Amino acid sequence: MTPTQPDAGGHFGPYGGRFVPETLMAPLEELEQAWIAARSDEGFQAELRDLLANYAGRPTPLYHAKRLGQILGGARIYLKREDLLHTGAHKINNCLGQVLLARRMNKRRIIAETGAGQHGVATATVCALFGLDCTVYMGEEDMRRQRLNVFRMRLLGAKVVAVSAGSRTLKDAISEAMRDWVTNVSDTYYLLGSALGAHPYPAMVRDFHRCIGEEARGQILKAEGRLPDRVIACVGGGSNAIGIFHSFIADEGVKLTGVEAGGRSGKLGDHAARFSGGSPGVLQGTRSYLLQDDDGQIALTHSVSAGLDYASVGPEHALLHDLGRAEYVSCQDADALAGARQLARTEGIIPALESAHAVAEAIRRAPSEPGAVYIVNVSGRGDKDIGIYIENFPELDPQ
Amino acid sequence: MSRIAATFARLKDRGESGLVAYLTAGDPSPDRTASLVWALERGGADFIELGVPFSDPVADGPVIQKASDRAIAAGTNLARVLGIAREIRTRSEIPLVLFSYLNPLLRYGFERLAGDAAAAGIDGCLITDLSVEEAGDWIGPLKAAGLDTVFLVAPTSTQRRLELVSRYSSGFVYLVSRTGVTGEQDSVSASIAPLVEGMRKATSLPLAVGFGISRPEQSAEVGRLADAVVVGSAIVRLIEQNGQDPGLETILETFARDLKKPLLSVTE
Numbered sequence: 001m002t003p004t005q006p007d008a009g010g011h012f013g014p015y016g017g018r019f020v021p022e023t024l025m026a027p028l029e030e031l032e033q034a035w036i037a038a039r040s041d042e043g044f045q046a047e048l049r050d051l052l053a054n055y056a057g058r059p060t061p062l063y064h065a066k067r068l069g070q071i072l073g074g075a076r077i078y079l080k081r082e083d084l085l086h087t088g089a090h091k092i093n094n095c096l097g098q099v100l101l102a103r104r105m106n107k108r109r110i111i112a113e114t115g116a117g118q119h120g121v122a123t124a125t126v127c128a129l130f131g132l133d134c135t136v137y138m139g140e141e142d143m144r145r146q147r148l149n150v151f152r153m154r155l156l157g158a159k160v161v162a163v164s165a166g167s168r169t170l171k172d173a174i175s176e177a178m179r180d181w182v183t184n185v186s187d188t189y190y191l192l193g194s195a196l197g198a199h200p201y202p203a204m205v206r207d208f209h210r211c212i213g214e215e216a217r218g219q220i221l222k223a224e225g226r227l228p229d230r231v232i233a234c235v236g237g238g239s240n241a242i243g244i245f246h247s248f249i250a251d252e253g254v255k256l257t258g259v260e261a262g263g264r265s266g267k268l269g270d271h272a273a274r275f276s277g278g279s280p281g282v283l284q285g286t287r288s289y290l291l292q293d294d295d296g297q298i299a300l301t302h303s304v305s306a307g308l309d310y311a312s313v314g315p316e317h318a319l320l321h322d323l324g325r326a327e328y329v330s331c332q333d334a335d336a337l338a339g340a341r342q343l344a345r346t347e348g349i350i351p352a353l354e355s356a357h358a359v360a361e362a363i364r365r366a367p368s369e370p371g372a373v374y375i376v377n378v379s380g381r382g383d384k385d386i387g388i389y390i391e392n393f394p395e396l397d398p399q
Numbered sequence: 400m401s402r403i404a405a406t407f408a409r410l411k412d413r414g415e416s417g418l419v420a421y422l423t424a425g426d427p428s429p430d431r432t433a434s435l436v437w438a439l440e441r442g443g444a445d446f447i448e449l450g451v452p453f454s455d456p457v458a459d460g461p462v463i464q465k466a467s468d469r470a471i472a473a474g475t476n477l478a479r480v481l482g483i484a485r486e487i488r489t490r491s492e493i494p495l496v497l498f499s500y501l502n503p504l505l506r507y508g509f510e511r512l513a514g515d516a517a518a519a520g521i522d523g524c525l526i527t528d529l530s531v532e533e534a535g536d537w538i539g540p541l542k543a544a545g546l547d548t549v550f551l552v553a554p555t556s557t558q559r560r561l562e563l564v565s566r567y568s569s570g571f572v573y574l575v576s577r578t579g580v581t582g583e584q585d586s587v588s589a590s591i592a593p594l595v596e597g598m599r600k601a602t603s604l605p606l607a608v609g610f611g612i613s614r615p616e617q618s619a620e621v622g623r624l625a626d627a628v629v630v631g632s633a634i635v636r637l638i639e640q641n642g643q644d645p646g647l648e649t650i651l652e653t654f655a656r657d658l659k660k661p662l663l664s665v666t667e
Contacts, residue, residue: 022551022556166454172455283455296477
């Protein structure tokens with residue numbers, strides 16, 4: 001099939017669109033126009049390419065994890081090393097693109113939401129780089145469990161605002177950022193961090209991350225002389241996944257696997273598996289799969305990984321799901337933690353807990369697909385999660 | 400003629416501007432809402448916006464966010480809000496506008512909602528996060544059931560958007576007085592006059608202005624420009640502060656009377 005593209009209204013089939021209060025409609029139109037103009041502006045693209053290469057560290061390696069593959073029965077597992085980027089995750093790709101756009105739009109104040117803190121850190125970083133005022137909204141629960149990233153943001157000069165509503169996680173941070181934007185829309189740019197929200201964000205954020213898949217496709221052809229059998233990525237909002245999937249959508253033989261947070265159990269409130277546990281609805285600007293109750297109230301979610309702990313999912317993933325082009329599975333907290341530990345011990349790579357969900361899916365599946373070629377997107381590094389790893393592996397921290 | 404149109408016609412005849420009172424249905428409890436609506440009507444409210452509580456109200460400030468949480472905790476859902484409307488209708492013909500975010504309505508189903516809302520005595524629907532671009536798919540059944548569809552315009556809306564909104568609107572158009580979320584403000588926004596002027600060019604429908612209006616002097620100022628003045632957070636705050644007080648009805652009646660008083664003679 002041809003790669004998915006939104007229609008003029010930002011719809012991916014029945015999903016996506018622009019469901020926001022009227023105050024934000026004209027600003028979203030203005031943003032869309034600015035993005036369309038920037039896309040075809042060679043000066044913009046050249047500046048972005050330069051920053052991605054010389055500031056962020058692109059291209060990232062595609063590393064053949066031979067020991068892991070051998071242990072799992074002979075699969076050829078390649079890791080796309082987004083964790084090696086500046087700030088430690090793929091999020092910087094999108095932040096560099098959007099901050100250049102904000103500058104073109106003469107917005108001097110940047111706001112963002114963050115879950116795990118990786119997008120917040122990347123936003124604070126690009127704001128420091130360009131001397132822009134930066135405010136990041138973050139749920140109180142996420143501030144507690146991703147304390148290191150809170151401090152990094154502050155060290156970079158950003159203001160971190162604690163959000164105490166709802167489950168005090170990513171969803172509530174997005175709501176608060178939207179409230180800020182609707183209030184300060186004339187001078188403020190909302191640097192949304194995932195392929196979520198109202199049009200043009202889902203398509204724009206995807207485009208800023210498409211470099212992940214473009215590089216990986218070239219790298220695997222060089223390494224293996226063929227396309228992979230499977231591409232695996234974790235899916236919270238879904239930006240790293242859509243970034244790596246997009247270059248393979250047209251390649252029918254390449255299976256695309258998104259891994260959601262299975263949390264503690266399959267009970268509503270205990271996980272963030274939107275495709276197995278949710279249904280279509282509208283939240284925070286877009287129509288997609290949602291975890292909700294019978295009255296249409298948004299359900300609470302849980303994941304050990306703050307970046308996957310969200311009640312909805314990017315609309316392009318919803319379409320890929322319905323078309324059967326990508327499959328979405330879930331991985332429970334305990335399996336993600338075990339996956340992280342196994343990757344650390346066999347390859348010397350400590351992944352972010354989000355990425356550990358993708359690693360765990362490769363570990364689960366590889367023994368039944370011997371000889372298969374996988375690309376696993378290691379979207380971020382695990383330094384930010386050391387506190388959670390210590391809590392879960394107390395035997396490694398004897399006191 | 401619909402209740403909404405008939406009420407605006409009567410206000411015009413009398414040279415009054417209307418008072419639209421918002422409250423979150425089910426706060427402090429679904430059993431109390433009808434009584435609060437009747438009290439607001441006794442005080443002089445001309446229209447009621449019945450807020451359907453939603454877990455993630457991105458357009459609302461803290462006062463209405465908390466009211467939503469209280470209403471949900473008290474067991475309020477859309478079916479219960481429609482029950483409240485039926486109860487209101489046993490004693491009142493005041494126009495009722497259902498004020499909601501989209502997702503609870505989607506979950507209930509628009510076909511089912513249209514029939515049930517009309518039967519319950521609801522006169523119109525305003526859906527905060529439903530842009531006119533997306534509305535086509537959903538509002539057909541509402542219009543077919545005779546319900547007015549009220550949309551918002553804002554200070555950021557371009558003239559093109561004002562005209563677009565006017566094409567989808569019936570009953571009245573709701574003008575958001577300033578950029579921001581719902582909540583009380585010290586002064587009336589300077590954006591109102593140009594927004595009213597722009598919207599008058601686009602529509603002959605009555606115009607209601609809301610967001611940030613909480614005091615009689617503010618309702619007086621806005622009432623001179625608009626056909627109706629919407630007061631929400633200030634009412635919800637009184638309900639929050641006096642939810643357990645048997646005198647809440649009297650408090651709301653007095654508050655509505657104070658807000659309505661300057662609207663009784665606005666035409667010079």
